[in-house]
Amino acid sequence: MTTAEYENHLQILREELVCALGCTEPIAVALAASLAAAALGELPQRLEVRCSGNIIKNVKSVTVPNSGGLRGIEAAATLGAVGGRPDAALEVLQSVRPEHIGKVVSLLGQEGFCNVELAEDVPNLYVRVVAHASGHDGVACIEERHTNVCELTRDGVATTVAGISACPSPASAAADAGSAADRSAISLASVWEFARELDLADVDELISRQIELNQTISNEGLTGRWGANIGSTLLASRPNDISCKARASAAAGSDARMSGCPLPVMICCGSGNQGITCSQPVLEYAHELWAGHEELVRAVVLSDLTAVHVKYFIGELSAFCGAVSASCGAGAGICYLRGGSFAQYEATIVNTLANVGGIVCDGAKPSCAAKICAAVDAAILGCDMALADDNFLAGDGLVGKNAEETIRSMGYVGRVGMHPTDVEILNIMIGKTDVSGS
Structure with missing residues (x-):
């Protein structure tokens, strides 16, 4: 990896991992x-x-x-x-x-x-x-x-306000508006290489802050009464199961966040729910596997950048639920902690997308936590499959000849194919479409 490529990956992390209060x-x-x-x-x-x-x-x-x-x-x-x-x-x-x-x-x-x-x-x-x-x-x-x-x-x-002035962006929806990083230049191979070879000092403070903030709001979601209480309900059913703990931890953060909890989170892909989903399941598996701090940081970096790469082909907002992209990242980080190879990392992403690609986004609300549960469950299953070398193959629906082609296929569906769906979802939500059948 060249110095320029390395710096580009770092810059993407710096731009994506931003502290936010609320949805x-x-x-x-x-x-x-x-x-x-x-x-x-x-x-x-x-x-x-x-x-x-x-x-x-x-x-x-x-x-x-x-x-x-x-x-x-x-x-x-x-x-x-x-x-x-x-x-x-x-x-x-x-x-x-x-x-x-x-x-x-x-x-x-x-x-x-x-x-x-x-x-x-x-x-x-x-x-x-x-x-x-x-x-x-x-x-x-x-x-x-x-x-x-x-x-x-x-x-x-x-005019300028508090040092802020306008920076007109390109019209293209795919443009990295207001960004110094080139998200189109990364790949699964470069993300895997970067996460394994990075200098820990370059990311430690940023990733540790992500883990700290997102763990805090997750704990609030588990102990308080927020939204539909998806995380706490799930954890109560199987408190000692690592898969359950991973899903509950991510869902609980969303429970609190969607219902107005005034705690900040570290976002990824423009979303706090996605930032939480990228970090919390990975943290739970790191605890379960007794992974050290450095391995945890590398796994979360892999998770964040994988999510960014998958989401890039979908766009910032669409009818494609962002929890799916983030869960691909979580599955990737979990695969890394469990000793997976690069091929198994790729397979984890393909298996996840083949399962839950296409979950619709009908707005930010308490049920986002349940969608996170479903997506993280699919990612964990995808990782289990990959580590057992039991994978979905090219030709299985939208699964392409390799992981990159599969990501692009799913991205096209989310960005283009689901656009009419997005319009109809909005029409129903604002009452423009009558679905009563009368």
């Missing part, structure tokens, strides 16, 4: 609103919010953190405008205080304060907020990635 879609809305309000320079008298269908889908049913239990785009945008810190990126709502929540409730009670519209013919991840007051407008637009600010103006003139 990243409502947080992106809150961040855009906070930036728009800051550009305006005063408390908005009115907000206009335009979002892609995938943003609407992923904000509709999830609790906004530090909101007192509020849900929805109007709540996220108003809270961001009133109490958000625009320079805090995906932790924009960490600064919210009780008086901010009271103000938000009051504003939401005013008819017409926050108007939300569906934006069409835009990237899958798109939020544009216009904040109005005193005859002036502040505008902020985020697209492609959750922190990629492509427009930031006051009265139509480009």
Whole structure:
């Protein structure tokens, strides 16, 4: 691996592993609103919010953190405008205080304060907020990635807020918007080589932080009452089974996060649920196998980068559940800890995709935890199969002649084939399609 290739893998990790408070879609809305309000320079008298269908889908049913239990785009945008810190990126709502929540409730009670519209013919991840007051407008637009600010103006003139200025991104949905790394340049072979040969000092602090944050919210999900309590319910059924513990640990983090737990997580692939899924099952297996710290770090690096590689071909948001991509990573890390070879690592990914590829995403909500359970279970089975050399073969559905071809096939299905499904899911969720049969 050349120095440039090594640095590219490191840069991908630095860009992907970002601390976030709450589900990243409502947080992106809150961040855009906070930036728009800051550009305006005063408390908005009115907000206009335009979002892609995938943003609407992923904000509709999830609790906004530090909101007192509020849900929805109007709540996220108003809270961001009133109490958000625009320079805090995906932790924009960490600064919210009780008086901010009271103000938000009051504003939401005013008819017409926050108007939300569906934006069409835009990237899958798109939020544009216009904040109005005193005859002036502040505008902020985020697209492609959750922190990629492509427009930031006051009265139509480009401006800077807390050191942040707009960085217009390419129109291509596959572009690494706002990124210095080239995700198209990595492969399963390069990820395997990087994870095995990296200098631990280059990633130790970052990966240790991922493990620490995600373990904390997982423990909260297991001990508290959050969402549908998938993690704690699962663990109670078989508390000493490692497969069960791995699934429960990941699900519990999602239980808490989807229901507004105000604990930060380390995201991966733009998602806290995916960041948790990449780290927690691997951590449980490391404990079970008495793996040392260095082996754990290498396994989590393998998990994170594998998930990034699989997700790259699907896109940031789609109808393809991101837990599947993350579970491929978790299966990869578990395979590494169990002594698997490169061929068995590849087979683990193929076996996982052949099983649960195509789980639909119908928005961020408590049932995400159950989908994580199913996906991680498939990854563990995929690893068991690979280590026994019992694998799905080319021609079995979308399984290609090798792992890379299988990843691309599944990516095409998620990005292109499932696009009409994505539209219909949104139409049902917003009441545009009547499925009552009457």
